[in-house]
Every structure is written in structure tokens, then in C-alpha cells.
Amino acid sequence: MLILTSATDERNVHEAIAVGAHGYLLKENDGASLVAAITRVAAGHSVLDPSLADQVLNLMKRGWEPVPVDRLAVLSTQERRVLAQIAAGLTNKEVGVQLGLSEKTVKNYLANIFAKLNVTRRSQAAAMFARESRPDRA
Numbered sequence: 001m002l003i004l005t006s007a008t009d010e011r012n013v014h015e016a017i018a019v020g021a022h023g024y025l026l027k028e029n030d031g032a033s034l035v036a037a038i039t040r041v042a043a044g045h046s047v048l049d050p051s052l053a054d055q056v057l058n059l060m061k062r063g064w065e066p067v068p069v070d071r072l073a074v075l076s077t078q079e080r081r082v083l084a085q086i087a088a089g090l091t092n093k094e095v096g097v098q099l100g101l102s103e104k105t106v107k108n109y110l111a112n113i114f115a116k117l118n119v120t121r122r123s124q125a126a127a128m129f130a131r132e133s134r135p136d137r138a
Contacts, residue, residue, distance in 0.1 A: 002041045004034065010059060013052060019131065023047035072132045074116045082109040084133075087126040 002023035003016045016024050023041045025034065026049045037047040048056060072080060078099075085095040092106040101109075110122065119125050 002037055002047065008052065008055075010055060013056060014059060017056075024052065025049050026051065070132060071117065071128060075113060079109055079113050079116070082106060083113055083125055083129045086110070086122055087129040087133075 001019075001021045002025065003021045004025050004027060005012065006027045007013075008026065013024055022044075023037050023046060025037050025047060029037075029049070040047050072083075075083065081099060082095055082101075085098055090098065092110070093103050095101070095106045096103045099106075110125075113125055114120060117125055117128055119128065
């Protein structure tokens, strides 16, 4: 997994590495750097944006181990229900049938979920739900 992002804060870098990312590259890089990073990660190597090297070294020196954060805690109970159905692969219409909601209401819930989780696609929200809902997550 290679993360391509504009996020440079310590928590994002740490979480990406903790969940198994083999690369963390900032969007500011040119196309050639991105291609090189993809190639290196695909070959089994790790890639770190040079601008983050000092930050990661300091992180390692301190031995920072953050308390796991439930990023889904910002969701209401109904939003979690909707997201669980989306993560299970249901369409908006199917979610509506399952939960007794109109398709428009499901779309509204999804818009709220995306905003709260700071994602733009249902696949991102579903992946976050899958990661955060794992029983082995401590």
C-alpha cells in the first residue's frame, strides 16, 4: 500500500505505517517521483517522502504509541447502521429497504458520514468501517 496524500501531521504518518503502508508520499511530488514510488513499493521496498524523514525519525526516537482512536465515534447510531450496510456491499436502494429508509434519506446519511469521516467516496468510508470494526483492533 502506498499512501498519496497532502497530510503531513504525525498522527496520519504513524497510522499509515501502523496499518501496513509501505510508502507515504505527498501529493506535491511530480509524476516521475510517483511512478518511482509505485515501482519501489510494488517491488517490496518502502518509500517515505523526504520531507517527512525528520518527523518519522523523531517519532521513532520518542517511541510514540498513541491511544487507538475510534474514528467512527463521530457517527450517530443510524449513520453507523447505514455505513455497515454500505460496507457489506449494499446499494443505497438496498440499504433503504433494509433500514426502512428512502433512497434519498440514505444519500443524505452518506453525505453526513463522508463529511464526518473526511472522505469523498463510499469505498473509503467502507474501508474505514472495516478497519475500525475489526474485533482484533485494540
